[in-house]
Amino acid sequence: MTADAAAPVLVAKGVTKQFGGLVAVNAVDFDIPQGSIVSLIGPNGAGKTTFFNVVAGLYEPTDGSVEFAGREMIARGRRAWAEPLVWVLPTVIVMLVGVLLEQLTKSGAELAVALVIALGLLITMFLLAIIRPPIYDRLLYRLGIFKSARPNDMVVAGLGRTFQNIRLFKTMTASENVMVGMHSRLHASPLDAALRLPRHRREEKEADIQARRWLAFVGLKGKEQETARNLAYGDQRRLEVARALASQPRLLLLDEPTAGMNPSETAQMTTLFGRIRTELGLTILLIEHDMQVVMGVSDRITVLDHGDKISEGTPEEVRRDPRVIEAYLGKGASA
Amino acid sequence: MSGRSGTGTPPVAAGGTGRSGRASSPVWRVALGRVRAYMGRHQSLSIVIGLALFATALPFIVLLPPLNGFGTQKDFIGGFADAGVFVLLAIGLNVVVGFAGLLDLGYAAFFAIGAYTYAYGASPFSGLDIPFWPMLLVGAIVAAMFGVLLGAPTLRLRGDYLAIVTLGFGEIVPVVFLNADTYTNGTNGITGLAQPSAYGLFGVNGFGFTNPWPYFLTVVLIIAVAFIFLYRLQDSRIGRAWVAIREDELAAASMGINTVTTKLLAFSIGASTSGLAGVFYASKLSIVSPDQFGFTVSFTALAMVVLGGMGNIWGVAAGAFIVYEIQAQGLKQLGAFVQSLHIPTFALGPMSVDLGSINFINFQYLLYGLALVLMMLLRPEGLFPSRRRRSELHESPEEAAESNEELVQA
Amino acid sequence: MTGATARRRSLAVPWRAPLAAIVALAVAYFVILAGIVSDSSQQLTFTSAIPQAQAQFINAVTIGAIYALIALGYTMVYGIIELINFAHGEIFMCGSFVSWWLLTTLGFSGAITDPLLLVGVLLLAFAVSMVVMGIVGVVIERLAYRRLRNAPRLAPLITAIGVSFILQNIVFVVVSNSIVTTPQIIPNTVLTFGFFSISLINLFVIILAVGLMATLQLFISRTRLGRAMRSTAIDRDAAQLMGVDINTTIALTFFVGSALAGAAGVVQGLYFGITVFNIGFQAGLKAFTAAVLGGIGNTTGAALGGFVIGFLEVISSVWGQGRWSEAVVFGMLVLVLVFRPTGILGQQLADRA
Structure with a gap:
């Protein structure tokens, strides 16, 4: 979507994630060029999904960082201890000013006013810290404090994802599921909604049209009002993709999107990936077990084993890499 | 709007049968279907009409036997106004629990x-005398603010910790009102709260202990707005996000x-509804004291929400009304009935059990x-379930276990 | 792998570190107490305040022991089925009423001076209360919770609240709607060991609580049934596949937890001499705080948490702010949950998000 097609959408540098003593992902460098389909493969327990979850903001990495769309989004927090200072500093300053003014004018009013303002500031900062709107994060960043992005921040920045085990909102209709995906692109406030102000109406109308469009795009036309749990398995997978697309991502993370599908469903899904790239111009990061799918659609493949990156390259290169064969088939197979 | 299912439109299965049955169904059914569809499109209007019909019918229903034997119409109306307080509490709690x-x-x-x-806005204790109507808004806003303040640190917690x-x-707040007696008058509470005034509008005036009618109308009005x-x-978008969470x-x-x-x-929206109820309740009783707000109130409201059907606003309101009336009228009448049976007393160790005079x-x-x-x-979706809850709670055990597993893995 | 670690909750942990922590805390508390006592009464210096501080210290340990006994039930049940058993506080309350009923029916009203008779009556009271409450706990689990084991999380929680109100209301209506005086059958004797003096009842309660807790630890860590409980807590399905009878194990957990609460109920009557139908709510909430404080699911932690809560309560009352003690305890609960949801001993409960 950006003019500079060569720049990578996502750059992971030395991403490491440890769970207790277990190193699930070990110093993985990785980048995803704009407009490509990149796959992540590896045997079970290789750390693919963990890497995915780090990128999506679910886990804070133990080490390393992830840059998304040119901005550092995910890394271990830096100078977290300084954050409370940011909360109390405005309050302290206002109080000091109040005391100073009171000393100068000798009337009690300034101190009282300062106290009220200070309290208000304290509460505001406290709320900001808990809600963490982008302004707050940016303020912290400017002060040299870094906090790793949460999943919702990543979505706002332009990352959409699906789950390995389907995690739709089961009691919602297909169309509602897609509209939840649009959440971060809609802006009606509770007041807009409660009073049915024009912004709410306009957005809802638009969202409804968009939802239909996305459902049609993934091939669920006519199933808008179907409850998600009642959809066929393959349709649920497709609905997850539609829901992810609805957040208007630049990068789509697909976690085993063809798992459990029959060959014809898999073929349809593979076609869908191609269309997502060509028609929507999105970049895709794919975790996949089905080698045929991976070899067929990927521009580049990265292979993980026991948390380490063991190979990277075009499908052809990876296919021939002895280390990959060894990882999949065991020692001796490559010889 | 109409096509989407937010609340009103039926799930596909029901819609399907409706369509196929239409050709052969009698005229009244077709008419009912049309009314339903219209109501679905004009929700606010249907709420107003529904509540208005209900509020108009109630005063007449209590004149019918056997209800007229239980109390005067005035008593009933006063009771309904109190029930309205609990309806407000329940629909507010429903946002938090149900949505x-x-x-x-x-x-x-x-x-x-x-x-x-x-009490601070309109009582001799504080010396202020702000009219009831703006205080409704103030009460709602203050409660919402406290909702945010109390919620902010805790909402990261998982369900049961929350x-x-x-x-x-809920325990600390009454304790604070009880112990900070310089500001709250402690156990005695704050008395002599001003009663609302309607300024003679629509011929309504004289909110008072002897005239419950204006309170009844007011609470119906507040409920309608809240609804x-x-x-x-x-x-x-917000409602969808709640369900998603x-x-x-x-x-x-x-x-x-x-x-x-x-x-x-x-x-905070749940809290503000509760705040509205609080302002109204205080103005009706004209007194506030810490013991009115113990855990039993929270518990009662929860029971109302669960009984009515979590997530369904009308259902929860109906649940609250029914529970309140059973508690206020039903149990009293039952007691009177059992007393008339004259059951003898028997002893059990140091305790004596007197079934006859059970209250x-x-x-x-x-x-x-x-x-x-x-x-x-037996019926986790409540008496009047919302469509969503029904399908959610009747999820098979395997599916539930599965979704638990997923949580762990992710 | 991640799934397994995330769900690892064990009912038993090493006890040496907590013991060291208890000793360290005890010393700190003693100094604090002495400081407060000497501060609040002008005549007393720090040294002369020590006897009074000592009495309060023992008081705190005793109250803490009661909370610890209740907290164990919360923590065991949570450990095994991840349910906050709201009804547990009411089990404690019912236990106190069972012992009141028994002692009153047997015709006791004051201290029993004959040591043999005293021991006999105590044994009887504890046995009856513990067994009865254990059975009540098992029945509650069978009727109210078992069917909801796989339901959405809110469902059993709401049921538990319902059960708690049922128990409370039954006692309220059937037994008494006001404070009941229970016979304090242990004589009011003060034992002195050098400069250290302790009254018989305090000594009894502390020894009893510590004994019960030690027995529980042994039971969990050494016996077959204890192993079954631990394995069920870690992974119910796997335990079932390995031949553990899940239903029996969970029922057993409820039995043991409720029996401990029943014992705490007897202690309540013996120590304070009163009980009332709504005592369970507050006690339960405080005991739950104790369980959370020690890291819920962790039995040693629960015991430790109980003592901490006992001390908090006593300190605030010595300070002359007894009426705020509830607010202090719940404030503590909120702080711990917000900043360290795994409790002081931590690690037992992984964040499952």
Whole structure:
């Protein structure tokens, strides 16, 4: 979507994630060029999904960082201890000013006013810290404090994802599921909604049209009002993709999107990936077990084993890499 | 709008049968279907009409036997106004528990805060005399603010921890009102709260202990406004986010929903409804004291929500009304009935059991407790279920276990 | 792998570190108490305040022991089925009424001076209360919770609240709606060991609580049934596949937890001499705080948490702010949950998000 097609959408540098003593992902460098389909493969327990979850903001990495769309989004927090200072500093300053003014004018009013303002500031900062709107994060960043992005921040920045085990909102209709995906692109406030102000109406109308469009795009036309749990398995997978697309991502993370599908469903899904790239111009990061799918659609493949990156390259290169064969088939197979 | 299913439109299965049955169904059914469809499109209007019909019918129903034997119409109307308070509490709690799926056990705290706000705004204790109507808004806003303040640190917690923390808050707030006696008059509470005035508008004046009618009308009005707002919120981006969080918080976050803000919103909207109820309640009783806002209030409201059907605004309101009337009228009449049977007393160790003079009102919490347990075991979706809850709660055990597994893996 | 670690909750942990922590805390508290006592009464210096501080210290340990006994039930049940058993506080309350009923029916009203008779009556009271409450706990689990084991999380929680109100209301209506005086059958004797003096009842309660807790630890860590409980807590399905009878194990957990609460109920009557129908709510909430404080699911932690809560309560009352003690305890609960949801001993409960 950006003019500079060569720049990578996502750059992971030395991403490491440890769970207790277990190193699930070990110093993985990785980048995803704009407009490509990149796959992540590896045997079970290789750390693919963990890497995915780090990128999506679910886990804070133990080490390393992830840059998304040119901005550092995910890394271990830096100078977290300084954050409370940011909360109390405005309050302290206002109080000091109040005391100073009171000393100068000798009337009690300034101190009282300062106290009220200070309290208000304290509460505001406290709320900001808990809600963490982008302004707050940016303020912290400017002060040299870094906090790793949460999943919702990543979505706002332009990352959409699906789950390995389907995690739709089961009691919602297909169309509602897609509209939840649009959440971060809609802006009606509770007041807009409660009073049915024009912004709410306009957005809802638009969202409804968009939802239909996305459902049609993934091939669920006519199933808008179907409850998600009642959809066929393959349709649920497709609905997850539609829901992810609805957040208007630049990068789509697909976690085993063809798992459990029959060959014809898999073929349809593979076609869908191609269309997502060509028609929507999105970049895709794919975790996949089905080698045929991976070899067929990927521009580049990265292979993980026991948390380490063991190979990277075009499908052809990876296919021939002895280390990959060894990882999949065991020692001796490559010889 | 009409095509989407926010609240009103039927699931596909029901829609299908409706269509096929239409050709052969009688005229009244077709008419009913049309009315339903119209109501679905004009929700606010249907709320107003529905509540107006109900409020008009109630005063006449109580004139019918056997109800007229239980009290005068005036007594009943006063009781209905009190029931309205609980309807407000229940629909507010429903936002937190039913929509967002957060178990809030300290809900009475916001009721207390609303009531004390009115006490500060319009009583000799504070020396202020702000009229009732603006105080309604002030009470709602103050309660919402406290909702945010109390909710902010706790909403990161998982469901059952949240329950216990809110329970703790619900205990602390009355303790503070009790112990900070310089500001709250302690146990005695604040008395002599101003009663509302309608300034003679529409010929209504004289809110007072002897004239419950204006209170009844006022509470119906407040309920109608709350209903409309809550229905609209439910059918919006916010409402969808609530349901998403309730169903799968992690997936919701991964779809770009700021879960903290969204939960906080549910908490504060629930709190503001409770605040409205508090202001109204305080103005009707003309007194506030800490013991009115204990855990039993939170518990009663929860029982009402569960009985009515979590997530369904009309259902919850109906549940609240029914529970309140059973408690206020039903148990009293039952007691009178059993007393007339003259059952002898018997002894059991140091205790003596006198079934004849049992005061059934004492049993109300036993009944609430039984109701909660039985509902959860037999009909977890409540008496008047929302479509969503029904399908959610009747999820098969395997599926539930599966979704648990997923949570662990992710 | 991640799934397994995330769900690892064990009912038993090493006890040496907590013991060291208890000793360290005890010393700190003693100094604090002495400081407060000497501060609040003008005549007393720090040294002369020590006897009074000592009495309060023992008082705190005793109250803490009661909370610890209740907290164990919360923590065991949570450990095994991840349910906050709201009804647990009411089990404690019912236990106190069972012992009141028994002692009153047997015709006791004051201290029993005959040591043999005293021991016999105590044994009887504890046995009856513990067994009865254990059975009540098992029945509650069978009727109210078992069917909801796979339901959405809110469902059993709401049921538990319902059960708690049922129990409370039954006692309220059937037994008494006001404070009941229970016979304090242990004589009011003060034992002195050098400069250290302790009354018989305090000594009894502390020894009893510590004994019960030690027995529980042994039971969990050494016996077959204890192993079954631990394995069920870690992974119910796997335990079932390995031949553990899940239903029996969970029922057993409820029995043991409720029996401990029943014992705490007897202690309540013996120590304070009163009980009332709504005592369970507050006590339960405080005991739950204790369980959370120690890291829920962790039995040693629960015991430690109980003592901490006992001390908090006593300190605030010595300070002359007894009426705020509830607010202090719940404030503590909120702080711990918000900043360290795994409790002081931590690690037992992984964040499952």
